[in-house]
Amino acid sequence: MAKQINPYMTFNGNCEDAFNYYKTVFGSEFASIGRFKDMPPMPGMSFDEKAGNLLMHVSLPINNSGCVLMGCDANPNMGQVKWGKNITLSVDAESREQADAYYTALADGGKAHMPMGDMFWGSYWGMCEDKFGVNWMVNFAR
Numbered sequence: 001m002a003k004q005i006n007p008y009m010t011f012n013g014n015c016e017d018a019f020n021y022y023k024t025v026f027g028s029e030f031a032s033i034g035r036f037k038d039m040p041p042m043p044g045m046s047f048d049e050k051a052g053n054l055l056m057h058v059s060l061p062i063n064n065s066g067c068v069l070m071g072c073d074a075n076p077n078m079g080q081v082k083w084g085k086n087i088t089l090s091v092d093a094e095s096r097e098q099a100d101a102y103y104t105a106l107a108d109g110g111k112a113h114m115p116m117g118d119m120f121w122g123s124y125w126g127m128c129e130d131k132f133g134v135n136w137m138v139n140f141a142r
Contacts, residue, residue, distance in 0.1 A: 025105040051076035088135035099140040
């Protein structure tokens, strides 16, 4: 049985911008961060200065929950990734106020699909898309 599942997102050159933004949203610090230029030499993997500065991996713990948001930029040797709308990240807040703060920060510069509100299933919930095109659900289960 799996202990937990952590979301891992691949970006087309703006992973660092996105994760610096997520740091401010969730109030946490990177557990790890590495760039392509930091990789040991590997056959077929060479990077110019711009590509070498892209993120090979970053991890950001969320709320002492054990969940870790992870990401990277697409490996420049492998081409761009197609960004789809087939995945939504769901974050559980510890309070209604924290849920509002997450939602407000994530929707800033993005799109508010469903404002925070009391839902028929008993949660305080909302859905938005952030300025990087990532879909989010914010939940506070009372």
